[in-house]
Each structure stands twice: as C-alpha cells, then as structure tokens.
Amino acid sequence: MLTNEILQQRLTEKFGELVYNFEQPYGMLTFVTDRDNNLKVMNFLKESEDLGFTFLNDLTAVHYPDQLGKELAVVYMLQNIQAGLRIRFKVFTDITHPDVFTATGIFETANWLEREAYDFFGVNFVGHPNLIRIMNVEEMDYHPLRKEYPLEDQTRIDKDDDMFGR
Amino acid sequence: MSQKQNIQLPEGSLGKQTTTLNLGPTHPATHGVFQNILEMDGERIIDAVPTIGFIHRAFEKIAEHRPYYQITPLTDRLNYCSSPINNMGWHMTVEKLIHAELPKRVEYLRVIIMELSRIADHLVCNSVIGVDTGAFTGFIYVFELRELIYEIFEEVCGSRLTTNIGRIGGFERNFSELAFQKINHFLSVFPKAMKEFETLFNRNRIFMERTMGVGGIAAERALNYGFTGPNLRATGIDYDIRTAHPYSGYQDFDFSVPVGTTGDVYDRYLVRNAEIWESISIITQAVKKIKELDPSVFHADIPDFYLPEKADVYTKMEALIYHFKIVMGETAIPAGEVYHSVEGGNGELGFYLISDGGRSPYRLHFRRPCFIYYQAYPEIIKGSMLSDAVVTMSSLNLIAGEIDA
Structure with a gap:
C-alpha cells in the first residue's frame, strides 16, 4: 500500500538534495524541487512501476511578490488513481525570467493548463507547442492574476463612484 | 481530392x-x-x-478579493447545470481548511441535493444528445422532470438555476416539510418517466447508428488528457471521487460506479443513464437515513463561521458579536493550502485554495473538469463527419461557463 511516507522515502532516495521542504498539509504530500528538475520528478512519479502517478490532476501558478528571486510558483498535482493518492510539488522561478520546462510531453492535460498559467501569470513554459493566451485577448500586454494588478482597471473613467471608495 | x-x-x-x-x-x-x-x-x-474564453469572467481574480462566503455565488456560474454541487464543493473546501466537523444529517441533506443536481445535469446532457441526433421528444419529456428538481431547490434555498445553496457549515435554513414532500414526489414519479426516456433512446436504431463508434477515445488517451467523470468512466476506468476520495458521507451509501467500454458517445450516454439510477438509489437511502436523525440539525456548531439566527443577533450579545465578526471579516482563518474535489456533473471539480490567514483567499484555483478535457476535442473529432462533431460535443457535457471560469 502506497503511503505518503513511502513516497517521500522513494523520492529522497532518487533525488536526494534536489527535493526538499516536504510537508503534508491536509494529508497531501507536498514538496519543492528546482525548476530544472520538474520533468525528471514528474517522469519518475509517472513511469516508476510502484508509484504510477499517471494522472495529472491539476497545474497552476501562484504569485508571491515578496519572495525575491522566487516570485512565481508552478504547482503540479498528480494522482495515482488505483491507490487514490495525490501528490503535489512546486517549482519556484523568478519573475524576470520565468522559464519552466513544459510538461506537455508527459501529459496532454498540461497543454491548456500551462497556457492558462502563462496567460494569468506569465510563466514561460519552455518547449510548449502553442504557448498563446487562452482566456484573455491576444493584445493584452500584462498577466492579470499577478498580485500587482488591482481587481478593477484603475484607469477607467466611465465609472464615478467615489462614494464607495473604488 | x-x-x-x-x-x-x-x-x-x-x-x-x-x-x-x-x-x-x-x-x-x-x-x-x-x-x-x-x-x-x-x-x-x-x-x-x-x-475558448468568450465568457471569461476572471473568477479566480475576483475570488482573491472576496470573503469566503461571498465566493459561493461565483461557483454557481461554473457548471450552471448543477450549481449545487459546485456550491457544496466550495463549502466543503472551506470546512476542510477550518477543520469543521459536520453533523451526519447535514452531510446527508447535502448528498440529496448533490445527487438531485447530478440527475438534472445528466438529464440535460443526455436529452441534448437526442436533440442533436434529431429526436426532440426526449428533451421536452425529461425537462418536465428537471422542473421537479428545480422546484425542490426553490423550496430549499429560494432559487433555481444559480442556487447559492447552503452556507459554510451547513444550510441557511432547515428543510421544510414541503421540501421532503417534493423530494418524495420526485422519487415516486421519476423512475417511471426515466424508464420511458430510456425506452425512447437506448435501443432506438437511429440513435444507435448516430452515436455508436462516434467520438470514441481510448482509456489511456483519456487518462493522459485528464478526463474525469462520466466521460472517463465510459472508457472503462472506474474513477469516481465519491468512492476514490469520499466526502460528505458518501462512504455510508451503497452504490455502484457504472463504467463503459469503448468511450464513445453511446457509452457516455449509457453511463450517465446508469448514474441517474444510482443517484435515485442514493437519494432514497439518504431520505431513509435522515428519518433516524435529529430533525432540528441543519448546520454545524461553528459560530465563528456560521451566521447566527437574525432574531438572536438582536437579543443576544454573543450572536451579535459573531454576526459582526463574520460580516466584517474579523474571523481568524487558518493559513494553509488545501485541495478538495467533488464529483461534479461532468467530472472532478477541484478547489485548490491557498489561505494566508486573510479574509479572502490568497489564491484560489478551480480545477474545472471540462476545461481540461475539452482540449481532447480536436483529437476526438479528427476524421469524422461534421454532424458527428456536433453530437460529440454535446455528449462531452461541455459547459461554457465552466470552461471559461
């Protein structure tokens, strides 16, 4: 029976110092790896017979403006469907050169999810076959889910509701 | 050429x-x-x-600026054919974050509502496959039954399509006697009508010719594309969140997970129909189980998060304080990251929530099932006829609101 502890052990055996910050928030094993290793870790989790994380559950990005040099996190979540076990790992990248290798070669699922992360956060997935915006218009020149952008466009002049402090 | x-x-x-x-x-x-x-x-x-992206409304951005309880109406507008499942999924995510224990009765009431919305969702999808293959009758026929489900929602929460049903910690009010009457009425009339619906389609020559062998996908490809829900199960993989990661007391119910073999339009249709029958069975069991529980319980005892009765706010000091704290966003929320998923009408609807302890999420990501599996659409329809592409699209149960979030 596959458990978080076995998983952690297998990962540290294989990658040693390259995987770190193991946690189990709300029961899900979570760890961090360097951005150059994301595909190696993913391949290991997917292809190892005894692990079998053959399902990419989710992929998204998070922006932490206060972590200098590691502003953007890309979060992967994989699942072993037979064992009903999920695992999450993150890679951090700086915001000036947010280059992360694409997972599209391993999971087709990653294609649109990476496009979404690119659209919202500007993560540059190196090697992605079609890295263009997915939700927003092509002409947009910023990545709206980054924390520096307020909810509403502050330059709008057609709304006059000073009363409510917008 | x-x-x-x-x-x-x-x-x-x-x-x-x-x-x-x-x-x-x-x-x-x-x-x-x-x-x-x-x-x-x-x-x-x-x-x-x-x-895609024609009705993108930036829900993830909006959610970062709203207190937790105001995010529920956003989830309504994801898969609007089964809003209650989205609402409950969101409530359960927050409850997981704050470690709230729910009474059994609340869980079972939620199961009833979620299974009713699953039936409504599947009815729309399956009857629309009929419409796209030229049979309008079934569509009109089951919408009469869907109306009964919406009347139950209306009785429970006051609205029908975008329900905003329930609150973090339970329901905003107890189920009325009339609500149970309506549920029982639905349970008594629905199976007969459902049988007739199946008789109309299941062995219908034209329907079979139009759907069998159309829009199929192999199990391996479906898994690689991140398929979930009936579309994945039609390929033969029995992955259902209700059994794989039970939530809201689903482990107490006796039901099976129907699977198909070929993963084509006809199999998806059959899997959904079979699921409707399982849902009816789950609702029947839940109604029976609820009779043995204290009928006055409809929310968890978490005063920090659950709004007190309005009459108490005017008369009791404590209730007033809690009311103020909740409305002004002064409640302490633990920091942490949590993922919770529910079996939505069309697949695994997941909520990835990162809380930094503030009144609104630091980051909230919706794992929308049809956003993820819609990317397989070109591969599925390549080489097929235009009319097959239309049927395939309706059989995938694609909801624009959910794709675009």
Whole structure:
C-alpha cells in the first residue's frame, strides 16, 4: 500500500538534495524541487512501476511578490488513481525570467493548463507547442492574476463612484 | 481530392483543397459559446482548433478579493447545470481548511441535493444528445422532470438555476416539510418517466447508428488528457471521487460506479443513464437515513463561521458579536493550502485554495473538469463527419461557463 511516507522515502532516495521542504498539509504530500528538475520528478512519479502517478490532476501558478528571486510558483498535482493518492510539488522561478520546462510531453492535460498559467501569470513554459493566451485577448500586454494588478482597471473613467471608495 | 480536376485556375490563385469553416461561437448546435475553426475536406473534418474564453469572467481574480462566503455565488456560474454541487464543493473546501466537523444529517441533506443536481445535469446532457441526433421528444419529456428538481431547490434555498445553496457549515435554513414532500414526489414519479426516456433512446436504431463508434477515445488517451467523470468512466476506468476520495458521507451509501467500454458517445450516454439510477438509489437511502436523525440539525456548531439566527443577533450579545465578526471579516482563518474535489456533473471539480490567514483567499484555483478535457476535442473529432462533431460535443457535457471560469 502506497503511503505518503513511502513516497517521500522513494523520492529522497532518487533525488536526494534536489527535493526538499516536504510537508503534508491536509494529508497531501507536498514538496519543492528546482525548476530544472520538474520533468525528471514528474517522469519518475509517472513511469516508476510502484508509484504510477499517471494522472495529472491539476497545474497552476501562484504569485508571491515578496519572495525575491522566487516570485512565481508552478504547482503540479498528480494522482495515482488505483491507490487514490495525490501528490503535489512546486517549482519556484523568478519573475524576470520565468522559464519552466513544459510538461506537455508527459501529459496532454498540461497543454491548456500551462497556457492558462502563462496567460494569468506569465510563466514561460519552455518547449510548449502553442504557448498563446487562452482566456484573455491576444493584445493584452500584462498577466492579470499577478498580485500587482488591482481587481478593477484603475484607469477607467466611465465609472464615478467615489462614494464607495473604488 | 486525388483526381486532378479539369479546371484551369488563374495564375496566383490558392490551390487549396480544403475548406475552413467556423463552427460557432454562436452556432445553435454548439449549446453555448464554443468556437471551432474546422479544416474540412468535404464533410470530413481534417483539423479543428477550439477557441475558448468568450465568457471569461476572471473568477479566480475576483475570488482573491472576496470573503469566503461571498465566493459561493461565483461557483454557481461554473457548471450552471448543477450549481449545487459546485456550491457544496466550495463549502466543503472551506470546512476542510477550518477543520469543521459536520453533523451526519447535514452531510446527508447535502448528498440529496448533490445527487438531485447530478440527475438534472445528466438529464440535460443526455436529452441534448437526442436533440442533436434529431429526436426532440426526449428533451421536452425529461425537462418536465428537471422542473421537479428545480422546484425542490426553490423550496430549499429560494432559487433555481444559480442556487447559492447552503452556507459554510451547513444550510441557511432547515428543510421544510414541503421540501421532503417534493423530494418524495420526485422519487415516486421519476423512475417511471426515466424508464420511458430510456425506452425512447437506448435501443432506438437511429440513435444507435448516430452515436455508436462516434467520438470514441481510448482509456489511456483519456487518462493522459485528464478526463474525469462520466466521460472517463465510459472508457472503462472506474474513477469516481465519491468512492476514490469520499466526502460528505458518501462512504455510508451503497452504490455502484457504472463504467463503459469503448468511450464513445453511446457509452457516455449509457453511463450517465446508469448514474441517474444510482443517484435515485442514493437519494432514497439518504431520505431513509435522515428519518433516524435529529430533525432540528441543519448546520454545524461553528459560530465563528456560521451566521447566527437574525432574531438572536438582536437579543443576544454573543450572536451579535459573531454576526459582526463574520460580516466584517474579523474571523481568524487558518493559513494553509488545501485541495478538495467533488464529483461534479461532468467530472472532478477541484478547489485548490491557498489561505494566508486573510479574509479572502490568497489564491484560489478551480480545477474545472471540462476545461481540461475539452482540449481532447480536436483529437476526438479528427476524421469524422461534421454532424458527428456536433453530437460529440454535446455528449462531452461541455459547459461554457465552466470552461471559461
């Protein structure tokens, strides 16, 4: 029976110092790896017979403006469907050169999810076959889910509701 | 187009053998805002490029600026064919974050509502496959039954489509006697009508010819594409969140997970129908189980998060304080990251929530099932006829609101 502890052990055996910050928030094993290793870790989790994380559950990005040099996190979540076990790992990248290798070669699922992360956060997935915006218009020149952008466009002049402090 | 045609094209004209066709975004057969730029060779599709984002409303950004309880109405508008499942999924995510224990009765009441919305969702999807293959009758027929479900929602929470049903910690009010009467009425009339619906389609020659072997996908590809829900189960993989990661007391119920074999339109249709029958069984069990529980319980005892009774706010000091704290966002919320998923009408609806302890989420990501599996659409329809592409699209249960979030 596959458990978080076995998983952690297998990962540290294989990658040693390259995987770190193991946690189990709300029961899900979570760890961090360097951005150059994301595909190696993913391949290991997917292809190892005894692990079998053959399902990419989710992929998204998070922006932490206060972590200098590691502003953007890309979060992967994989699942072993037979064992009903999920695992999450993150890679951090700086915001000036947010280059992360694409997972599209391993999971087709990653294609649109990476496009979404690119659209919202500007993560540059190196090697992605079609890295263009997915939700927003092509002409947009910023990545709206980054924390520096307020909810509403502050330059709008057609709304006059000073009363409510917008 | 292998034969050289005896037409002399003028110098410089395009020697293109295929036609580019825009299917959508407002084509009536696409049931929502879906655009596909098709490359056609006669009636046959060579390539398809789906464009999405026409009704993108930036829910993830809006959610970062709203207190937790105000995010529920956003989830309504994801898969609006089964809003209650989305609402409950969100409530459960927050409850997981704050470690709230729910009474059994609340869980079972939620199960009833969620299974009712699953039935409503599947009815829409399956009957629309009928419409797209030329049979309008079934659609009109089951919508009468769907109406009964919506009346139950109306009785429980006051609204029908975008329900905003329940609160973090339970329901905003107890189920009335009338609500249970309506549920029982539905349980008594629905099976007969459902049988008739199945009789209309299941062995219908035209329907079978139009759907069997159309829009199929192999299990391995489906898994690689991140399929979930009935579309994955139609390929033969029995992955159902209700059994794989039980939530809201689903482990107390006796039900099976129907699977298909070929993963084509007909199998998806059959799997959904079989699931409707399982849902009816789950609701029946839940109604029975609830009778043995204290009928006055309809929310958890978490005063920090659950708004107190309005009458108490005016008369009791404590209730007033809690009311103020909740409304002003002064409640302490633990920091942490949590993922919770529910079995939505069309697949695994997940909520990835990162809380930094503030009144609104630091980051909230919706794992929308049909956003993820819609990317397989070009692969599925390549080489098939245009009319098959339309049927395939409706059988995938694509909801534009959910794709675009």
